[in-house]
Amino acid sequence: MELTEQEIGTCVTLAPVGKFNLVSAPPVKARIDALVAGGKVKIVVDLGGVDFIDSSGLGALIGGLKAARQHGGDVRIACAGEQVRAVLKLTNLDRILSPYPTVEEALHDW
Amino acid sequence: MTSITTAPQLADAFAAAGGGERFDRVIRLAQAIFGTPIAALNLVGEDEQHTIAAVGMRTGDRPVEESICQYTVQQAGLMEVPDLRADERFADNPIVAGGPRLRFYAGVPLSGPSGRRVGALCILDLVPRELGPLEHKMLADLGAVVERELAIEAEMYRAGDVQRRLLPAAPPDVPGLEMAGLVRQAREAGGDFYDWQVIPGSPRGRRHDDPATAATHELVQVTLADVMGKGLPASLLASEMRAVLRTHSRYVPLDIAVARTSETTEASLTGNGAFVTLWTGRLDPIDGTLTYVDAGHGLAAIVSERGVRRLAQDHLPLGLPVLDEWKLGMDVLALDEMLVVVSDGVFNVFDDSLDRAMSALQRTAAWAETNRKSVAAVARSILDYADSHGASDDLTAVVVRRNATTA
Numbered sequence: 001m002e003l004t005e006q007e008i009g010t011c012v013t014l015a016p017v018g019k020f021n022l023v024s025a026p027p028v029k030a031r032i033d034a035l036v037a038g039g040k041v042k043i044v045v046d047l048g049g050v051d052f053i054d055s056s057g058l059g060a061l062i063g064g065l066k067a068a069r070q071h072g073g074d075v076r077i078a079c080a081g082e083q084v085r086a087v088l089k090l091t092n093l094d095r096i097l098s099p100y101p102t103v104e105e106a107l108h109d110w
Numbered sequence: 111m112t113s114i115t116t117a118p119q120l121a122d123a124f125a126a127a128g129g130g131e132r133f134d135r136v137i138r139l140a141q142a143i144f145g146t147p148i149a150a151l152n153l154v155g156e157d158e159q160h161t162i163a164a165v166g167m168r169t170g171d172r173p174v175e176e177s178i179c180q181y182t183v184q185q186a187g188l189m190e191v192p193d194l195r196a197d198e199r200f201a202d203n204p205i206v207a208g209g210p211r212l213r214f215y216a217g218v219p220l221s222g223p224s225g226r227r228v229g230a231l232c233i234l235d236l237v238p239r240e241l242g243p244l245e246h247k248m249l250a251d252l253g254a255v256v257e258r259e260l261a262i263e264a265e266m267y268r269a270g271d272v273q274r275r276l277l278p279a280a281p282p283d284v285p286g287l288e289m290a291g292l293v294r295q296a297r298e299a300g301g302d303f304y305d306w307q308v309i310p311g312s313p314r315g316r317r318h319d320d321p322a323t324a325a326t327h328e329l330v331q332v333t334l335a336d337v338m339g340k341g342l343p344a345s346l347l348a349s350e351m352r353a354v355l356r357t358h359s360r361y362v363p364l365d366i367a368v369a370r371t372s373e374t375t376e377a378s379l380t381g382n383g384a385f386v387t388l389w390t391g392r393l394d395p396i397d398g399t400l401t402y403v404d405a406g407h408g409l410a411a412i413v414s415e416r417g418v419r420r421l422a423q424d425h426l427p428l429g430l431p432v433l434d435e436w437k438l439g440m441d442v443l444a445l446d447e448m449l450v451v452v453s454d455g456v457f458n459v460f461d462d463s464l465d466r467a468m469s470a471l472q473r474t475a476a477w478a479e480t481n482r483k484s485v486a487a488v489a490r491s492i493l494d495y496a497d498s499h500g501a502s503d504d505l506t507a508v509v510v511r512r513n514a515t516t517a
Binding site: 055056095 | 383409423
């Protein structure tokens with residue numbers, strides 16, 4: 001899975017592309033952990049390029065969110081497509097991982 | 111594999127599980143290293159020898175009497191036959207006397223778990239030859255690689271077998287209720303499970319030791335849960351979830367059982383970066399009262415040909431960094447209705463569209479009603495539908511119906 005990364009001020013955006021599942025989730029989770037360990041705790045995951053997410057993908061986001069929050073930061077998600085939003089809503093995970101329409105809006109108060 | 115006692119039975123079981131790229135890879139290596147036209151992985155079963163991976167010959171079965179490897183498995187170390195035609199055991203063998211007219215054989219016996227020799231990794235040539243000590247060592251090393259793969263396969267199979275035995279074998283015999291549950295794991299083991307248990311006591315909380323309600327007012331608790339992820343790691347956590355929820359459910363109201371399950375399993379779940387979606391409900395077989403907790407599962411519904419009511423709440427799954435307060439929802443299951451709970455693997459084939467999934471459920475209910483289908487047939491038809499529409503995840507369905515005639 002392709003994963004592009006960009007630093008915007010004190011924040012970092014991660015943009016995975018393709019299916020976000022058992023195979024592709026661990027590298028994303030590992031990258032978030034590495035960022036948090038390096039002091040970058042404000043992370044936006046741009047899901048615009050993700051056409052499918054499963055429970056492993058959700059697990060990577062939740063795990064990343066937990067790590068970031070423990071260090072005073074957060075993980076936010078942006079540009080989630082229809083399937084991603086449907087799965088977040090079904091599992092009520094949108095309550096703690098609410099999708100922002102754009103990366104800019106996710107970054108607005110950081 | 112639990113009833114398997116002899117090496118040939120074990121070989122037959124391995125063969126039934128099939129070959130695969132991991133075996134093909136070793137065979138290709140063997141063929142390239144030794145420069146023989148043929149390399150094969152043969153499992154010596156009770157009646158047949160199964161070639162599950164091969165280069166230069168077809169995979170498939172042949173009678174065990176024609177097997178050369180049947181002699182290899184009788185010895186601890188490598189068997190080499192420099193000229194098959196000069197060995198009276200093999201001179202009349204169809205592949206020596208006829209067919210490819212093979213002359214040379216070398217095979218290393220392969221041990222399965224507990225040391226039973228189940229087959230051989232062998233190389234064959236059209237001309238007589240002899241291997242040197244280094245080549246003997248290399249063939250034995252390749253055999254060890256295959257043995258390792260066989261051991262992993264046996265271990266995974268056993269793990270899946272244990273998990274299948276942890277699922278309820280048959281629904282509890284409760285007058286007035288018909289129940290069926292079905293799981294198809296995408297791999298040998300997985301993170302989906304369902305469960306049911308009879309909870310003594312009345313809905314108002316009277317205990318089973320209250321003589322006024324003893325043995326007359328049992329509730330049935332139905333659970334379907336999905337541990338994030340797939341395979342063996344998810345199945346380990348699923349076993350813990352099931353045991354903990356069962357234990358708490360026995361003694362306390364449902365919402366408290368879920369909260370305590372969350373507390374008890376928090377360390378295991380967060381330590382493994384996992385979460386669990388869970389739907390669990392208690393049904394009164396006599397009046398159809400259903401209390402439930404939906405912890406981020408979202409895929410339970412009461413269905414009939416008249417319509418579908420989702421039994422969904424806003425609660426979070428278990429194992430998240432934010433703890434939730436799980437409150438009871440309530441509904442009533444009428445006599446012509448079914449309670450259906452499925453896993454997200456079933457939901458996926460509807461492109462994760464609730465509207466499509468719910469209207470498909472309504473059609474299933476109408477079909478079941480018209481054709482007087484059993485709850486087991488309904489559960490099967492739901493999984494069959496998902497299977498035939500490209501499901502790739504674990505699939506689970508539980509179906510419960512009240513039965514007017516015995517209620």
